[in-house]
Amino acid sequence: MYHEITPEGFGIAIEKEKDLFSEQSPYQKVDVFSSRAFGNVLTLDGLMMVTQRDECFYHEMIVHIPMLTHKNPENILVIGGGDGGTVRELLKHPEVKHIDMVEIDKAVIDASKKFFPEVSCGLDNPKVSVRIEDAVEFIKDKENIYDIVLIDSTDPIGPGEGLFNEGFYNNVKKALKKGAIVTPQTEGPFAQSENMKKTYRLLKKVFKNVAPYCSPMPTYPGGYWSWGFCSDSVEIPFDYKQIDEKRAQNIEKTCKIYNRKLHCAVFCVPNFVKELADGK
């Protein structure tokens, strides 16, 4: 049985079928096992990252909310996201001209290509540059390049830690074009409320318009996840009629979660999530 148990003492349990892969990379331990419930499962330092059955729940949300809120998202930066699921969803948008994906750990990409071909399938697309680098360094000298930046990171421990600080975000901000949107994953509101609170304090220091949006994510702690909508110029999309119907329909028909009405509904969050994002 695989377990991911929070410091508070609860979490998910998954019956393993078979261990498929295990490697200690320079950054973290990368493991893959198979399961009846979720197909193949990738963990990093024992923490849940990707399963074949529910990865789309996460990837649709981190990608389509900012992408379909932006009027013409051409140049995209993905930080982390080595499994490739975020890139796969981005490539559904015909507006995309180029994607930089900056992943620190090549072992994650290699494991995904071998055990999650339907997730990593976009990584060899000619529109995509995969860079095996530390994003904290990569972003330092970038200016006025990206329409959308997605921060598809691990938790703020281990290799993901440097992606949760103000210096990093100020560099991200410099790298943005006018009208850009930045969307980081912002942790589980129920299981990681302190991480989430700290993250929103940080995001609100850097960006003018900041709002959490939430959606189910069965294999992540608490079963419910949050992402941040951050922009200096684009308003939070509270009315689905602002979302282009044709573009949304094209995406929607490929999705298990995303639809145009849900696009705005995900911003109507429970009271306890609002309070966390307000730093209470």
Place this chain on the structure above:
Amino acid sequence: MYHEITPEGFGIAIEKEKDLFSEQSPYQKVDVFSSRAFGNVLTLDGLMMVTQRDECFYHEMIVHIPMLTHKNPENILVIGGGDGGTVRELLKHPEVKHIDMVEIDKAVIDASKKFFPEVSCGLDNPKVSVRIEDAVEFIKDKENIYDIVLIDSTDPIGPGEGLFNEGFYNNVKKALKKGAIVTPQTEGPFAQSENMKKTYRLLKKVFKNVAPYCSPMPTYPGGYWSWGFCSDSVEIPFDYKQIDEKRAQNIEKTCKIYNRKLHCAVFCVPNFVKELADGK
């Protein structure tokens, strides 16, 4: 460690502090244990029912969505719900004149009064009649009585089984006043998709307007739960401006989840949930 594992092979794990209670009632095994993560936890036949930390996630949703959609909900029937959380939330509404709660198993009520005093606190209120009976029998001779019927049942196995069939729902329908709303819990869309599909097939045979609404429920399978909005005359509330602002505000300020905007957002469900409710 407590586990609830689905037939597919995944589920929740909770570190136990201490076993507090165990009794084999005529209907099911009633257990209570304490935990750091969730406080006291009640299980029936080993399946998760109530925890002190997240019970309000469920009870706010089953109650306030139908109650605040109805213009003047005076007479209420709760089927199941022996822990008392549904009754506690109902009593927040000043419109309520009387609540019948029909629970088959007195052992659940007794355990809740002892180990969940903040959940069961409404059961002795003079507006509430607690009836220890089989709801399938109770409902047979009722006509034109209730404005709201909430079916706060277990899964469709064991004592809850008879609450998932057409004969029962036809009797519920006879018991309704004009303009009534019926809201059953309709299982976890991710972890119990077949149960959910069957339930919506049944509900759509009986009622004219039927829609699922969803919200996070950390300790239930998949971490995400569904309830059904069913009515022959009341439309599904897709616009929050239809919800009385004053009534909603009074409820909202007591809630961890419920707010007026979320009232309608919860009906904008993921594509896979729409498909389940459409019987696909």
